[in-house]
Amino acid sequence: MSFQDLYVQLIEDIDYDPIIEWIKPHLKPSQRILDAGCGSGVILVPLTKAGYDVVGVDIDTKMLSYAQQALFEAALPVQLYEHDLRTPLSQTFDVILLFNDVVNYFKGVKTVFKTLKKALNPNGFILMDFYKEDYLSVMYWYEEAETSPIHYRWTSRVKGVCLTHTITNYKDTYEVKQYVYPVDYYRTVLESLGLTVVITEGPDERKHYLKASL
Incomplete structure (x- = not known):
């Protein structure tokens, strides 16, 4: 996928x-x-x-x-x-x-x-x-996981203004970066x-x- x-x-x-x-x-x-x-x-x-x-x-x-x-x-x-x-x-x-x-x-x-x-x-x-800007504090150490209807694990980490999302779906892992100024x-x-x-x-x-x- x-x-x-x-x-x-x-x-x-x-x-x-x-x-x-x-x-x-x-x-x-x-x-x-x-x-x-x-x-x-x-x-x-x-x-x-x-x-x-x-x-x-x-x-x-x-x-x-x-x-x-x-x-x-x-x-x-x-x-x-x-x-x-x-x-x-x-x-x-x-x-x-x-x-x-x-x-x-x-x-x-x-x-x-x-x-x-x-x-x-x-x-x-x-x-x-x-x-x-407050969204960074909400997502500073964010994690969620689901198995149904979609299997995934989502974690977010913050460094400065950069918000990095890591999404794992079975064996596939994706990384997405956002910038919150x-x-x-x-x-x-x-x-x-x-x-x-x-x-x-x-x-x-x-x-x-x-x-x-x-």
């Missing part, structure tokens, strides 16, 4: 509706939207189904195949591209979404934010979530690029929710 297969199984029971409903009031049907780091399509598919014009990009081919399958099964248009968010985008958008802690997978985000800003249309904005780090980087930043609370109390507008 690949890590992507395991990950998709692990998130099957997560209810993404509160996140979708939090995002929708910020959107208009006429806008062109980018789901940056769309993964298996848990945000992209419901928004596309609701009538929004959404393009999905992700660096992981296997995750994009899951998103493509979900769009096919729902008889929805497929606008998916494999792309590294640190490199220039070939299209422009009114709204760029970065949800499910996408930014936490980058060790430093200035290059990513520069790239995304260049891809924004006039009056466009970035909408995203990211972990609060103070909220002012993200604010400072975005404001240095000329974006106006508003930080609010949202459906996941572990996270900050941020809107950065041109």
